[in-house]
Amino acid sequence: MVSSMARLAPLVTTSEWMRALPFATRLILQGDAAARTAAAAVWGVSFSQIACRALSQGSRATLWLGPEEYLLLDMSDESASVATLEHAIGNIPHALVDISHRQIAIEISGPFAERILNGGCPLDLDLSAFPIGMCTRTVLAKAEIVLWRNRADAFHVEVWRSFTGYVAGLLREIAREYYPV
Amino acid sequence: MSFRVSKGGHIDRSRSLKFTFDGKTYAGFVGDTLASALLANGVHLVARSFKYHRPRGILAAGSEEPNALITVYRDAARYTPNLRATQVELYHGLQAKSQNRWPSLRTDFGRINDQLSAFFPAGFYYKTFMWPRKAWKAVYEPIIRRAAGLGVAPTQADPDRYAQRYAHCDVLVVGSGPAGIAAAMSAASTGARVILCDENSQFGGGLLSEADHSATRIDGLMIRHWIAQAIQKLKENSRVTLLTRTTAFGYFPHNFVALSERVTDHLENPDLHLVRERLWQIRATSVILATGAIERPLVFPGNDRPGVMLAGAASTYLNRYGVKTGSRAVVVTSGDAAYTTALDLHAAGVVIDAIADLRTAPVGAWVEAAQSAGIKIIAGATVLDTQGNVRVRRIDLGQVVSGTVVKLQPINCDLVLMSGGYTPSVHLFSQSRGKVEWSDTVKSFVPGRSAECERSVGACRGIYDLSEVLTDGAATGLALASKTPISVQSASFTVKAMPIDTNPYVGALPQPDSQSSSKAFVDWQHDVTTRDLALATREGFRSIEHVKRYTTTGMATDQGKTSNLNALAIVAQTLGVPIPQVGLTTFRMPYTPTTFGAFAGISRGDLFDPVRTTATHEWAQARGAVFENVALWKRARYFPRANEDMHAAVARECLAVRHSCGIFDATTLGKIEIVGPDAAEFLNRMYVNSWSNLNVGRSRYGILLREDGFINDDGVIARLAADRFHVTTTTGGAARVLGTMEDYRQTEWPDLKVWLTSTTEHWAVIAVQGPRSRDVLQPLTDIDMSASAMPHMSVALGAICGVPTRLFRVSFTGEMGFEVNVPADYGRAIWEAIFAAGQFHGITEYGTEAMHVLRAEKGYIIIGQDTDGTVTPDDAGLTWAIGKNKLDFVGKRSLERASMKTATRKQLVGLRTPNGEVLEEGAQVTLRTGQKPPMALVGHVTSSYFSAVLGYPIALALIGGGRARLGQTLYVPMPNGDIKVEVTAPVFYDTPGARING
Amino acid sequence: MLIIDCPYCGRRPEIEFTHGGEAHLVRPPQPAELSDQDWAAFLYMRSNTKGIYAERWRHARGCGQFFNALRDTTTDHFLSTYKSGTPRPVVNTTPSEEGHS
The missing domain is CATH 1.10.10.1100 (BFD-like [2Fe-2S]-binding domain)
Structure with a gap:
């Protein structure tokens, strides 16, 4: 559906180490392996059977969030079709829910990315403990985030939209040590 | 007069610094602490004691200092009391002052407490100041707090920034003396991630107190060269983090250790981007405690005069800071350790009048060295007293001769150095819940069984010999890093040093039968x-x-x-x-x-808590909304115009909804999408209502109980498809309800094919309420909103202004109403489109306060306001919602318990005040007037407002047996007298409910 | 802060978890058949063990899953974590020589 209405996501000020990622389609798929197999055929990315791992292909990705819960991302297409997936999965018991507007994505990158995130995130972000491709729900101070490392020095962070101001403000305050303002 | 020696130590004599103490200016050097700089200027008197206001000097050289608590300040906000002068690094322009004295350190009127000490024995405040009880707060406490105490708190908010960092490592080494350095080196050699921290500004620990001329060598290197080489090697290892000025202050379960790093306190002009302190929260696979040992003072009368200090501290001041702590010294010791001090001071030109050795027949290399230096040694010595006002000037020694203490000739001196051996620092080990055990040789408690994956090395477990300390550290570092058993072959050091008999002493020194009156x-x-x-x-x-x-x-x-x-x-x-x-x-x-700053970190001001805002927040701000906090959300409470107060604004907003149309942001309501073939069955089991018979496109008011039968949450639930429900929850209950549902889904009914997804933030929800609401919305949407197509409690999918929407016909006002759900990024645009379209119909934005009044006029409850966790559906008058034929749902069995059915339970009713008072929410209700406390209470007011549409105040209340009391007169006791109230039904407006179906 | 070994995600910090009370309490399939006393026991009575305690945790800010754990309430050391619906494992109940988090 095309609308002339203005689309307005919570604002994140871009800096050397932080930027807001563009609008994306976000879907939560829950159900068993059969549903995922059917979905993978049309989504074009398979689903990691290993916990806390993301798989990606082009602009699309699937992120393991729980044993039966995956986040489907399409970073280029803001209207990737739910109907196509629903049709492909058919009668296999599952839940597919569009949450595109529930959260926004920011990227934290650069040589201080780990240290900035560790200003509020209690996980071990050393490459040996949090390798490229690892993703998980976790916390950043008092906010819940999904953290996905897609490069050695870059993290994709999913934040619930109303927490954007808090998370971005927090990270900016932490980063002042590394990027004096 | 300067007590600085001309060379040696770890200070930089080419860089002089000026500082002030109690307003007087002094000079020191880069590398000094405040304590060493004061001592270099001959200043020993630095404090008044806690209770007796006795003059106190500097006792120690490290964090164990008990006396020299001072205040350091840059301005009224950057003002830190109770710092240990021994830990404060000097910078140019440092300002410090003493504490707990008036009018000055030298002349302190509080000193009277010392003369009156007979009245201040242990526990004096428990005994003396108990009666009369009222006097404690008014008289005794303020006086005691002023007289006995530490520094005063800063008067302005802390302007500095503080950081926190989580970090992980394989091995955390606490303390960088020889044991810590050896442990860090061998752990790092395995490739392990190592963090080495030390509370000092330099690595080296006790080794920094070694004299430059010391003959001690490690692997053939002078001590300072060995330290430098080891630290350099650690620095070059990218897996090693080195932290100075960093105190490991707390050891929490599962090897979670808290460190406080002081980043800028030692800097004259800290860069603005630097934080003052950084709290490290470290998770270590293994922890090595190399926290060293603290020299044990001797207990004798007059042992607290300025000029009486620990012998090891005098060594540190001389060898590390180049400061002589006096001119004439008497050294009192139980073992060899203080002999090194005596010899070092002697070499520096301090007269050592005597070494008073507690041992009856001291022998060995150190004794011989002292003798050949011409120092008099008194064997079997004890101390009977000291003299001197603000500085020691005489020591009265005694000698134990065949079990009796005899007095010796007093010796004049300005320095008394004492040493009772060492006490291993088991503080962190004890915090880790490790069990300490008594060691007769160390005469101290030492670490026994560990509770965590942790080991103590070196002096903190009673090993003092340098060679053994290094081997202990290295072997343990290797073993914990590589997870192999501790083997002594792991590392070897060539150490050249004279062995030391520490011979620890514990307890008070022997005294004659007629004891000194000194403390x-x-x-x-x-x-x-x-x-x-x-x-x-x-x-x-x-x-x-x-x-x-x-x-x-x-x-x-x-x-x-x-x-x-x-x-x-x-x-x-x-x-x-x-x-x-x-x-x-x-x-x-x-x-x-x-x-406190380190603990607060960045959780201050705007970042104290997340501030959640909706898509219309800026719009509401621009319209002058007054916001209120609801859970973490900011919600517009009312929108005052011109000179309106809240009462006027709310009345106007309420009337607009009743007479034309209002617009309200309901985004914060929790939303859960429940999907799957068993979705309806799941809802049947969770909610009191029946869901199987709810048609697609219709919605129902649902009530969720806890298993104990009390109302947990409520909300409207719509059926979007046979296997898909859109569930709403209260704003504050969203996360809790989802958690409860997940609990039942995963653990009680894992066989059900149903899944839950939070959609709270996906949707912006715009409530349009009032008789003109349909007229406003219909032109904007392709959905047929006619009463026949969209009756009350229905839902339709379609588009509004071209944006996909879930349109609910639902009312929390009693008027015809709709809730427009649109994807949140479009929330602002659609809100503005509706607001523009509604202008013709007099659309009025309203806030949560008007929403509260409107729903109260209809007797609709708010969870957490009209319920408090003890209210059943029947108490709230909601029995109608319970599915009649359901065998089970969460909480059903509890509703059958006898106590849930008594007629005297508090029930929701309305209250009216014949005299027009607006009651206070939370006020109690009584059956009779004119009573004095304690009195029987029959219930309480839960909601109370002035109703503009009715023209009088209304209230909801929970009253015992309330529904049987309709028409009765009850009383609300208030400070100014009882308010008469009349019990009514809880619905005040449009009792038949006709308006909702317009 | 404890380290809890989520059966799905591995060892993670306690701050990601919520505690869920005693484990292995099964909601009676037919609550109506229980006496008031038995129902009250189900609602309110807990063993409150000093020592090894079977308790529920949820990795709420992780995979979202509920699971069970055996924890020594006197030391805070976990002896085992296991998925909901699986039986309580038999563990060596003599205290270990030293803690493993």
Whole structure:
């Protein structure tokens, strides 16, 4: 559906180490392996059977969030079709829910990315403990985030939209040590 | 006069610094602490004691300092009391002042307390100031707080920034003396991630106190060269993090260790981007404690005069800072350690009048060295007293001859150095819940069984020989990093040093039968003397934990660093039991005081808590909305125009909804999408209502109970498809309800094919309420909104202004109403489109306050306001919602319990005030007027407002047996007298409910 | 802060978890058949063990899953974590020589 209405996501000020990622389609798929197999055929990315791992292909990705819960991302297409997936999965018991507007994505990158995130995130972000491709729900101070490392020095962070101001403000305050303002 | 020696130590004599203490300017060098710089200027008097206001000097050279608590300030906000002068690094322009004295340090009127000390025995405040009870708060407490105490708090908010960082490592090494450095080196050699931290500004620990001319060598290197080489090697390893000025102050379960790093306190002009302190929260696979040992003071009368200090501290001041701590010294010692001090001072030109050795026949290389230096040694010595006002000027020695103490000729001196051996620092080990055990050779408690994956190395477990210390550190570092058994072959060091007989002493020094009237201090910081401890045991305290609290020994910021062992020994001796039987008090965190700023970190101001806002927040701000906090959300409470107060604004907003149309942001309501073939069955089991018979496109008001039968949450639930429901929850209950549902789904009914997804933030929800609401919305949407197509409690999918929408016909006002759900990024645009379209119909934005009034006029409850966790559906008048034929749902069985059915339960009713008062929410309700407390209460007011549409105040209340009291007159007792109230039904407006179906 | 070994995600910090009370309490399939006393026991009575305690945790800010754990309430050391619906494992109940987090 095309609308002339203005689309307005919570604002994140871009800096050397932080930027807001563009609008994306976000879907939560829950159900068993059969549903995922059917979905993978049309989504074009398979689903990691290993916990806390993301798989990606082009602009699309699937992120393991729980044993039966995956986040489907399409970073280029803001209207990737739910109907196509629903049709492909058919009668296999599952839940597919569009949450595109529930959260926004920011990227934290650069040589201080780990240290900035560790200003509020209690996980071990050393490459040996949090390798490229690892993703998980976790916390950043008092906010819940999904953290996905897609490069050695870059993290994709999913934040619930109303927490954007808090998370971005927090990270900016932490980063002042590394990027004096 | 300067007490600085011309060369040697770790200070930079080419860089002079000016600082002030109590307003007087002094000079020091880069590398000094405030304590060493003051001593270099001949200043020993730095404090007044806690209770007796006795003049106090600098006792130690490190974090164990109990006396020299001072205030350092840059301005009224950057003002830190109670710092140890021994830990404060000097910078140019540093300003410090003493504490707990008036009018000055030299002339302190509080000194009267010392003369009156007979009135301030242990526990005096428990005994003296109890009666009359009222006087405690008004008289005694303020006086005591002013007279006995520490520094004062800053008067302005802290302008500095503080950081926090989580970090992980394989091995955390606490302390960088020889044991810590050796442990870090061998752990790092395995490739392990290592963090080495030290509270000092330099690595090296006790090795920094070694004299430049010392003959001691490690692997053929002078001590300072060995340290430099080792640290350089660690620095070059990218897996090693080195932290100076960093105190490990707390050891929490599962090897979670808190460190406080002081980043800028030592800087003259800190860069603005630097934080003042950084709190490190470290998760270590293994922890190596190399926290060293603290020299044990000797307990004798007059042992607290300025100029009486620990022998090792004098070595540190001389060898590290190039400062002589006096001109004429008497050294009192139980072992060899203080002989090194005596010889070093002697070499630096300090007259050593005597070494008073507690041993009856001291022998060995150190004794010979002292003798050949011409120093007089008194064997079997003890100290009977000291003299001097603000500085020691004489020591009265005694000698134990065949079991009796005889007096010796007094010696004039300005420095008394004491050494009773060492006490291993087991503070962190104890915090980790490790079990300490008594060692007769160390005469101290040492680490026993560990509770965590942790090991103590070196002096903190009673190993003092340098060679053994290094080997211990290296072997343990390797073993913990590589997870192999500890093997002594792991590392070897060639050490050249003279062996030292530490011969520790514990307890009070022997005294003659006719004792000096001077006080012998055990705990300098809290002014606890031998007599206080004896008194406590005489008064029946047996447990060391009780003695500690009664006398305050070993408490608070000091944590008994210098005092614990002597206190234990004295208590043991008084009770006639061995020390291990008395036991050791538990060490508390923090090891040394830690700033509030470090704990708060960045959680201050705007970042204290997340502030959640909706898509229309800026719009509401621009319209002048007054916001209120609801859970973490900011919600517009009302929109005042011109000179309106809240009452006027809310009345206007309410009337607009009743007469035309209002627009309200309901985004914060929780939303859960429940999907799957068993979705309806799941809802049947969770909610009291029936869901199987709800048609697609319709919605229902649902009530969720806890298993104990009380209302947990409520909300409207719509069926979007046979296997898909859109569930709404209260704003505050969203996360809790989802968690409860997940619990039942995963653990009670894992067989159900149903899944839950939070959609709270996906949708912006715009409530349009009032008789004109349909007229406003219909032109914007392709959905047929006619009463026949969209009756009350229906839902339709379609588009509004071209944006996909879930349109609910639902009302929380009693008027015809709709809730427009649109994807949140479009929330602002659609809101503005509706607002523009509604202008013709007089659309009025309204806030949560009007929403509260409107729903109260209809008797609709708000969870958490009209319910409090003890309210059943029947209490709230909601029995109609319960599915009649359901065998089970969460909480159903509890509703069958007898107590849930009594007629006297509090039930929701309305209250009206014949005299027009607006009641206070939370006010109690009584059956009769004119009573005095205590009186029987029959219920309480839960909601109370002035109703503009009705023209009078209304209230909801929970009243015992309330529904049977309709028409009765009850009373609300208030400070100004009882308010008469009349019990009514809870629906005040449009009782038949006709307006909702327009 | 404890380290909890989530059966799905591995060892993670306690701050990501919520505690869920005693484990292995099964909601009676037919609550109506229980006496008031038995129902009250199900609602309110817990063993409150000093020592090894079977308790529920949820990795709420992780995979979202509920699971069970055996924890020594006197030391805070976990002896085992296991998925909901699986039986309580038999563990060596003598205290270990030293803690493993």
